[in-house]
Amino acid sequence: MGTWDVGPFDNDTAADFSGTLDDAAADARAGIVRDTLTRVIDTIGCLEAPESEEAVAAAALVAAQCPGGEPADPVYGPAEPLPDLTGLRDLALQALDRVLTEPSELMNLWDESDGGPWRAHVRSLRNVLAPQPPGEQLRLA
Template identity: 35%
Template structure:
């Protein structure tokens, strides 16, 4: 796993995906979230889904305090296209990535990094707040 930290944008897969995000709109975020809808979730798809969920939370007014500049810029320019339905989709994606059918969850468990799970709990809470 090409990760140097447990936050959503501290891994190669999420940063590579940001290039796609720059070229596309809200549909790229939705694709990132729906890629983890079924079956076993491979680590790259899980990393992208978490990044997409962070963008969705930010677009709903609940950003993480440490968003990369290019993400904050994208949210300012395009975030209004992400709706409460997208926030629900993001919440479901985060729950699946944190679950027992997720390679990413297995890798972070093996690395004994409880901060990763705590960061997902925080993200889930920010998404729930967007839904109320």
């Protein structure tokens, strides 16, 4: 596993995913993100680590466009502009939930080491993607 930290783009697979997005036509990028999330959601049986790493990166790209979201990694994230991905919030949440549900190779790999920081990072992505309760939206407006 070519991983150097716990962030969504801190592994070779996610960096390659960013390259795929950069190489794609501008009007195809949202579809690539959507397909990546959907493929993970629809996985029955063991979810392989590379698919999970791509899904976490895709979810991070969606979260980056949401209030409170962190910008994508300036080195390993996509360099080319992305269209509005906020309509994919629900898919991103479902994909992250699937990554954190057995059987999941990536989750197991992180559990073999100190996976706490990685899980905390995924939970923070979930928190950005999750819809705010109606009372919170009123207070923020």
